[in-house]
Each structure stands twice: as structure tokens, then as C-alpha cells.
Amino acid sequence: MTDPVVRVPVAIVGGGPAAAAMAHRLAMARVPALVIERTDGSGSSLGESLGGSINPVLARMGLESALAESGPIPSLANLSCWGSATIEERHVLREPYGDGWHIDRPAFNRALLAAAQRTGAMVWRHALVRNVAPMEDGGWQLTITRDGAVTMVEAGLIADAGGRKAPVARRLGAHTVRDDQLAAVWACLPRPKGFPNATFVEAIEHGWWYAAPVPDAKIVVALFSDPDIIATLRAWQPAGWLAARQLALALSNMLDETEAPERLRIAAAGSSLLEPAGGEGWLAAGDAAAAHDPIASHGIGSALTTGTQAADALLATMAGNAHAIADYAARFPARHAVERRAIFAVYGLERRWPDAPFWRRRH
Ligand SMILES: Cc1cc2nc3c(=O)[nH]c(=O)nc-3n(C[C@H](O)[C@H](O)[C@H](O)COP(=O)(O)OP(=O)(O)OC[C@H]3O[C@@H](n4cnc5c(N)ncnc54)[C@H](O)[C@@H]3O)c2cc1C
DSSP states (O other), X not given: OBOOOEEEEEEEEOOSHHHHHHHHHHHHTTOOOEEEXXXXXXXXXXXXXXXXXXXXXXXXXXXXXXHHHTOOEEEOEEEEEOSSSSOEXXXXXXXXXXXXXXXXXXXXXXXXXXXXXXXXXXXXXXXXXXXXXXXXXXXEEEEEXXXXXXXXXXXXXXXXXXXXXXXXXXXXTOEEEESXXXXXXXXXXXXXXXXXXXXXXXXXXTEEEEEEEETTTEEEEEEEEXXXXXXXXXXXXXXXXXXXHTTOHHHHHHOOOOSOXXXXXXXXXXXXXEESSEETTXXXXXXXXXXXXXXXXXXXXXXXXXXXXXXXXXXXXHTTOTTHHHHHHHHHHHHHHHHHHXXXXXXXXXXXXXXXXXXXXXX
């Protein structure tokens, strides 16, 4: 069954933070974009720690209420065993923007989308973009499956906010250049008594561990390493994962359970750059345009910021500026290089295993 064609000025593929920020900004300018998200709006459940720098970003966008609605836990410190076996604490009192947050990520994603919708964006949930094709007289035709039916959408402009896989941009000929192969193997576990309201990071010979509380008395615990090392450690399996976790002595002391988790999930987590991040009538934002190793811990902030900047470029294009998208896309390589240097600087602080492949690749 095929529904009648729907015509919109802008179609945004994906419904994560980059898409919500873009749609919200466009709606504020009275351009009702269509957001097409394949899930119920919960989107990706990866990424649950927000530094205090998110507070001014959300305030500038008028989206603070979305954070509050999602019921976050304040994050009071960053704890790390990095460069030595001693736990170092950086309390939020030393951060210029105040408390960070541990969020229920699906709830945060849903709240951001709902805020964009209240402002005037159209949001289709459980809708999957299957194909995108240029139309003869300009604009784009999207093939979407939604509620078991195929719907055709015609859009003047199209934005790829579909995350790391950049599902639209890659169809349009752009390619993602990967800087590294970092992957995360993670589990959601019951929160042990006494686990602090803090983000915890601990380096081991084979990579690094991350743990942080999330609402509902849970913690997320993740091993970050390269796929070949994960394979050697058999860390995609609960027993191997637990054995690798026991190498993180400080973290193991904080977790009272010794059972292997029932369910592990694996995700790509390396840095990558889309080349180019825009072209005639289209652009990409958020992870679709540039994704960063989570040690940088501001992927969500970047997605919100680039989503807003993408909206400005689309508005300028609609107002007749023929260079707006090219100017927007041209900023990504230099920004990405700055980000890469910052990530290498963090890895450079850990020198205990100079011959270990994980660290050698990053020094
Ligand atoms: C392991 C890991 C841990 C991380 N931890 C943190 C952290 O603690 N803090 C932080 O700030 N960042 C973190 N990040 C980064 C952060 O998750 C991302 O930067 C952020 O989610 C990017 O947002 P986005 O909107 O660009 O993409 P996404 O959040 O990936 O959203 C893309 C959306 O597009 C939808 N989609 C994809 N294809 C289609 C299609 N064809 N049709 C319809 N919909 C589609 C998906 O369902 C999804 O909802 C982490 C990343 C990883 C991998």
C-alpha cells in the first residue's frame, strides 16, 4: 500500500539530538521540518553522561526543559585512574558550568523530540527512510516505510542526522573517513550501594573502562578497546568481559557484583569524519557529519550545536544564500582536527604500557 505524497520544505532523517535541535531551530523560524525517526523516539541508548558545558548549550536553544523532563541525576565529579593507579577526582565545583548530568538517554531523546514537535516540527516515529533520490526539477524524493505502508515524501532540502552510519549522505556519494576502530562492549547493571554520582574512567593495558550511574538505580559499565584486542580477550563474551574488567582494580573495588553480565552490547565508538558534510540541497549534522571517541565526552553537546548550525545553514539557503551549505560543511575538517588533537592529548597522559598495541596506536 502506498500513501499519497507528502511535501515538506525540509526532511530530517533521524530523530536524535542533532535532528531535534535542527527541527526546533527551524520551527522557531516558522519552517516546519519533517523529522523521520525509525524508533519510537527513544533513539540510541548510548551516551548517558553530560558535562556541565551542556547547560549553556541547552539554555541558548531554549531546550533546558527537555533535560529536566527526562529526570537526570546530577553528576558531581569525574573520577579517573589515568596515568597512575591512584584515583583522581575533579569535582564539579571546579567546572565553570556547574553540575553535569547522568541521563536516561532514551527519555532525553524523547523529550528533545517532543520539544521540537511542540515548537511546530512534524515528527514521524517508527518511520524508516529506505531511499533518497534527487528530483528532476530540484529537491529530493524520500521513500519511507511507516506503519507497514510505503510513504513518499518530497522535500526541498534534506538533512542527514542519522548518526554514525550517515544513511543519506553515503547514498549521495559522501564517504566516512574513520580515524580509528575504537569499539565499546557494554552492559547495564544494578547500581552497587555507594557507587558515586560521578563518571569513572580507568585505563588498563588493553584500553579503558568507563562506568557511570543512570536513573532507575542502574549503572552503565563499558570496555573501550580495538576490535582485534576485544577479540583476543574474548571480551564480547561475558566471561572474557569480566576477566578484562578485573584488570581495572579501582573499578572492580567499586562494583560489588562479581557475576558476569547476562547481556553485553557492542557499538562502534571511534572518531570519523564525513567528506563532504554537505552538498547541493543536502547537509549532515551530529555524528553523521563527525563522530568522536567518547573519551572527549561531548558527543551530545556537539550534536545539539551542529544541529542548530545546520538549521541556520538551511534557513540561509532558503533565503537565497547559495554558499550557506558549502560554508557550513567547510568548517568540519578543521574542527575535527582540533578534536583529534585534544583526544590524543588525553591518551598521551597514559604512559604505563608504551608497548601495548592499544596505547601504541594512540601515542
Ligand atoms: C559507546 C558510546 C558512548 C558514548 N557516551 C557519550 C557520553 O557519555 N556523553 C556524550 O555526550 N556522548 C556520548 N557518546 C556520543 C553520543 O552518543 C553521540 O555523539 C550522539 O548520540 C550523536 O547524536 P546524533 O543525533 O548525531 O545521532 P544519534 O543519537 O545516533 O541519532 C541518530 C538517529 O537516527 C535514527 N536513524 C538512523 N537511520 C535512520 C533511517 N534510515 N531512518 C530513520 N531514522 C534513522 C536512529 O534511530 C537514531 O535515533 C557516546 C557514543 C558511544 C558510541
